[in-house]
């Protein structure tokens with residue numbers, strides 16, 4: 001394996017907290033290029049798209065025909081939209097960080113999970129409750145990393161992520177989840193866990209790496225500007241999706 005990109009301190013931080021923010025990994029030109037590409041996919045709207053009405057999250061419009069129901073929430077299949085997404089995943093800094101966190105050069109991006117641009121519009125954005133990304137994924141081992149590219153300020157006000165540090169190491173009983181595998185907020189023991197959450201503040205060009213088992217959530221966008229965040233899920237070639245599951249539907253994309 002090639003030499004280390006991250007410091008030992010950063011690798012330890014990821015191990016302890018389950019997430020790591022690397023600042024200014026994407027330069028301004030690339031951020032602008034990504035924003036231009038995303039706007040071009042929104043106007044006119046290019047399918048496949050998941051709308052606010054489809055997610056059924058708190059605050060989402062009841063149906064596609066309801067007011068705001070057709071507000072885009074995720075532009076799906078990002079890798080099929082433009083080579084610019086391959087470009088950011090292939091940056092030596094991004095690959096270097098992933099190599100250090102997953103301890104191998106053989107890195108694959110799932111086309112079945114994330115592989116999207118999260119869009120959060122003022123007015124009609126819903127909240128995402130506390131969850132682990134792995135909840136609907138089926139791989140040999142729960143050792144995947146989500147890579148979140150920030151293209152502008154992300155904070156509590158515009159629906160930025162909140163993460164519970166160290167929660168990827170917790171083993172919680174099934175009774176602590178609702179039937180969609182979100183943490184039940186009516187339980188005091190869950191509330192105590194949620195009280196430990198940190199707001200993740202990001203700026204344009206920052207990249208957030210987070211473990212597939214770390215609990216995270218996000219609110220609605222209360223500002224006047226939409227927020228766009230390309231997100232991808234990375235696994236290693238010795239951690240295959242289980243055949244016959246949704247995780248195995250489309251073959252992964254190699255960023256070796």
Ligand SMILES: O=C(O)CCC(=O)C(=O)O
Pocket residue numbers: 118127128133159216217218219
């Ligand atoms: O931006 C958000 O609302 C969070 C999205 C998220 O955590 C997810 O889709 O897994």
